[in-house]
Amino acid sequence: MFPSLSADCLRRRHAAVLSLWLGPGEDRLPAFATHQVGVAGAVVDESNGKVLVVQDRNKTKNAWKFPGGLSDLGENIDETAIREVFEETGVRSQFRSLLSIRQQHKLPGAFGMSDMYLICRLSPLSHHINLCTQECLCCEWLDLSELAETSETTPITSRIATLLLYGLNNGFHNIDLTMKQLPAVYCGSFYQLYHRRLPEV
Template sequence: MLSRCAAAASTHGFTFHHAKHDHTVLALWMGEGESRLPGFATHQIGVRFALVFQTKNAWKFPGGLSDPGENIGATAVREVYEETGVRSEFRSLLSIRQQHNHPGAFGMSDMYIICRLSPLTYDINFCTQECLRCEWLPLAELAQTNATTPITTRISRLLLHGLERGFDSIDLTMEELPAVYSGMFYQLYHRQLPQTPKS
């Protein structure tokens, strides 16, 4: 291990930037003024989906954390299958919940992204380690019940609005675009602009 080098580096002004499982990064800003090196990641990204299951004390949407390098839509599809056995496809983003000092994120910030999915299968084979029950429920019932979480109630109402008036007013759809870095792409989530007739 090269951890013994950290003490020697610190005598030359290096400070710890971050540590991961198998390495530690020390940094020394060589430019003028204070260091402009970005801090290490401070958030975890989780995803919830518009399918419903029951935990120990309330109905809520299933969810889970994104793996490093995993797109939000892929997380949604993977997690909903792992928790419910239902295969689905990503449609859009509906909402984002941000919480700081989250106990489940080692006191760091947590961002939960709520996605809208379309089911491809309907048979449920849920994970008994994560929930007591898992079933399809009418959205109107879910939006009115007291046996749920505040976020589940609000998202249920948002979904009802989309079903009644169209999702184009609430969806943030994904478009993949080329990044400025050669050969790389990024995903842009945004509301689609209305099509204007061509003259």
């Protein structure tokens, strides 16, 4: 049995798949058998109401979207968001909250797996853009109000831009799911729990 295939996968599908990445850079094929987890970072500059967006090089529609990608094995979603933003745009950022979760099945390009897509709110620690031309066509700081209204984006990006605009105008505590690290029942282990902020006691 190949180490990358679970016994359950072999029992259910009676198949084995071997892969060899031939593209540039490291292998980017997803490592999970049933689901893949994608994470995007919406980097919001609260001082001017702008958000960092990119256009992917390999998409059929060159729409504005938040930078992001697949989470690595053992990587927390806040780490994925920060890493992906930096890899695609060169902008350093800090995790603030989880904004939304999208679940989708039969997603093209997901290798037959279900897809979980999480969007995090980040704050910029730098502003200079150093675009990854291998993955992106362009990258800009756009006004949230413009992103919420433009036809040059996707429905999910437009919806999250509207949510962020509401948070900017009415307080992010109204939209944020904050993260708290808690001890697991297993000795020495921890997990991250995301929920609405509790009132200070």
